[in-house]
Amino acid sequence: MRIFVTGATGFIGSAVVQELIGAGYEVLGLARSETGANALTATGARVHRGDIEDLESLRSGAAASDGVIHTAFLHDFSRWAAACEMDRRAIEALGTALAGSDRRLIVTSGTALAAPGRVATEDSPPAFTVAEVPRVASEEAATAMAARGVRVAVVRLAPSVHGDGDHGFVPLLIDLARQKGVSAYVGEGLNRWPAMHRLDAAKLFRLAVEKAPAGARLHGIADEGVPFREIASVIGRRLNVPLVGKSKKEAADHFGWFEHFAAIDNPASSKRTRELLGWQPKQPGLIADIDRPRYFENRTPDPGDARKQTANGR
Numbered sequence: 001m002r003i004f005v006t007g008a009t010g011f012i013g014s015a016v017v018q019e020l021i022g023a024g025y026e027v028l029g030l031a032r033s034e035t036g037a038n039a040l041t042a043t044g045a046r047v048h049r050g051d052i053e054d055l056e057s058l059r060s061g062a063a064a065s066d067g068v069i070h071t072a073f074l075h076d077f078s079r080w081a082a083a084c085e086m087d088r089r090a091i092e093a094l095g096t097a098l099a100g101s102d103r104r105l106i107v108t109s110g111t112a113l114a115a116p117g118r119v120a121t122e123d124s125p126p127a128f129t130v131a132e133v134p135r136v137a138s139e140e141a142a143t144a145m146a147a148r149g150v151r152v153a154v155v156r157l158a159p160s161v162h163g164d165g166d167h168g169f170v171p172l173l174i175d176l177a178r179q180k181g182v183s184a185y186v187g188e189g190l191n192r193w194p195a196m197h198r199l200d201a202a203k204l205f206r207l208a209v210e211k212a213p214a215g216a217r218l219h220g221i222a223d224e225g226v227p228f229r230e231i232a233s234v235i236g237r238r239l240n241v242p243l244v245g246k247s248k249k250e251a252a253d254h255f256g257w258f259e260h261f262a263a264i265d266n267p268a269s270s271k272r273t274r275e276l277l278g279w280q281p282k283q284p285g286l287i288a289d290i291d292r293p294r295y296f297e298n299r300t301p302d303p304g305d306a307r308k309q310t311a312n313g314r
Contacts, residue, residue, distance in 0.1 A: 002026040003209055004065035006052060006090070007072030008045065009036040011165055012157075015202035016069055017045050023206055028065055030057070030072065052086060055093040062097035067104045067209045070094055077257060084134035088141040095145030095152060105152040106208045107142045110135060111194055111219060111268040112159055112261075119224065120268040122156075122217045146215045153212035155205060157220045159266060162289050163198035169261060170290055174235055176255070182244045183236030184262075186251040189229025191265035196222040197283030207277040218273045222281035225267030230287055238296045 003020055007013035008029030020027050021044050031037040032051035040047050048064075050057020052072045062068045070091065074083040091107055098105050113136055114124035126136045138154075145152045160169055177183040201220050208218055229243075236243035246254050248263070255262045273279060283289070 001067070002028055002065045004028045004030070004048065004061045004068045005045075006030045006058070006061075006068070006070045006094075009039050010071060011163075011167060012161060012198050012201050012205075013069075013071040014039075014043075015163075015198045016071060016205045017043055019199075019202035019206045020069075021045065025206075028061060030061060052090045055089060058090055058093040059097040062094045062105075065103070067106075068094050068098065069106045069205050069209055071108050071205070073108065081134040084130075084137045088137040091138060091141035091145065095141075095148065095150045098150050099145075099148050102151060104209050104212060105142075105145065105150055106205060106212065107138060107152060107154050109138050109142075109154050109156045110159065111156045111221065112264060112266050113139065114156070114268070117265050118267070120156075120219075120266065122219050122270075122272045143215075151214040153208055153214070153216040153218060155208055155218045155220055156268075157201065158194040158196050158223075158268065159261065159264065160193055160195040160226075160286055161198050161201055161220070162195060162286055163283070164294060165198075166295070169258075170231065170235075170286075170295065172258065173231065173262075174239070174296060176258070177232075177235050177239050177241055180254060182242045183232045183239065184244050184246045184251070184254050185229045185232040186246055186248065186255075186259070186263040189227060189232060189245060191228050191263055192225030192267045193228060193231065193264070193286070194221045194224055194266060194268040195226055195286035196220050196281060197285075197289060200281040200283050204273070204277070204279050207279050211277060213276070216276070218277070219268055219270040220273075221268045221270035222283070223285050223287075224269055226286050228262065231290070234287060234291045238291070 027045040029040040029045040037047045048061045113126045114120040130136045252259045
């Protein structure tokens, strides 16, 4: 059985490729560069050249496969609306190639779209419009494909998908603490981030492409809600910098464009997903995972690239 994986060389996508190969699947991985193609070949996957803007490459990859896991996304907050619209078009192209068949399309979204301030469940619809939060476009596209008879399911990932090789929000916070000389949180720091390990995410995607019901929303959540202050505390202790609370106004100055994410309260449950798929996270939780020297190895961040951090670690 062949599975087409977009984002196959990314942080989560590469783990998905390994999970699928380990389970005996043939993987066709999307690669836009020679480096990416070589990395995929080394894992034993087959290479499909193209990218998420090349809609014909997406259609042909999907058409040649028995299922699709779509993890690719352009995580560029400097042109966020355009990136989200690009994902809509990619989902439509993949879905069109699968229409009229029983082959599954697994689309990636995020829990931050649903039920801010209360525990989001798989039944929670997006709490925003596309005009308010452009990322909703991905779930809208999945819904449109389902209406056309495509066996599509959505995997919502936590804001922090962690593990070795993480280049998402926690490393961004570590770099910011180094630059500012303090590890900060907003208000009392009681706002909650759900989280999961990339290897648990990879298993969830495999189970989803095997048996997710059409139209299902699935939650990739291990930690339902880690208080942000606990994350900031680990960073402060590891870097030996003060832990400080910031007012909303001060937080805007300290975090810049990231202030929204630093303040978000997004507890989320995966109870239904676990029951539906028999999925059980087994990897270390967020605090245990980031409280290791490897997360704090010296890095040289590119200030001009700070807005390209990922909201779901792909």
